[in-house]
Amino acid sequence: NAGVTQTPKFQVLKTGQSMTLQCAQDMNHEYMSWYRQDPGMGLRLIHYSVGAGITDQGEVPNGYNVSRSTTEDFPLRLLSAAPSQTSVYFCASSKDRVENIQYFGAGTRLSVL
């Protein structure tokens, strides 16, 4: 019953460092998304994918890159970390357009100093 797995759970970066947040799902879901959650802001969509090889921008894409080479994996890359990217990041997957219930990973808590 793995569902959506995110790694790492916690990360501290220095300004300017790069890193990749990993997300994997084992439910054969077509859709995957990355959100960030900040106090008072709710979940904001960063990038999403509707299938392998297909990605698109969400509400707050700047500073992040994604790729979807397989159905299972959807990594999120921070190219040059900034303190404004301190947040909790959630990866989610959903089956398809018809069954669009989002299943979330446990989150990655990122601090950028």
Next chain:
Amino acid sequence: RKEVEQDPGPFNVPEGATVAFNCTYSNSASQSFFWYRQDCRKEPKLLMSVYSSGNEDGRFTAQLNRASQYISLLIRDSKLSDSATYLCAVMETGGFKTIFGAGTRLFVKA
């Protein structure tokens, strides 16, 4: 204006109370609607989908008003365990993106 808006609360209610939350959305062409529950420092989990005719799951009732572009969640006979943040979510037409509200915080006290 945000695409999906909720009253952040907090709502402080006694056990056994009935409490209602509303969520408004701006895109009239939105096609699917949901309520998620999020416990402190945990991931959101689906509470219930919201259907056009309204739907009920135990103590929880969800309704959709397309004309006024809002969805609602009613919780009857509140339990201590209902304390959480409730997020509404709206899926845009085309089914590609789901946008969340900022959440409404509920505290149920003994």
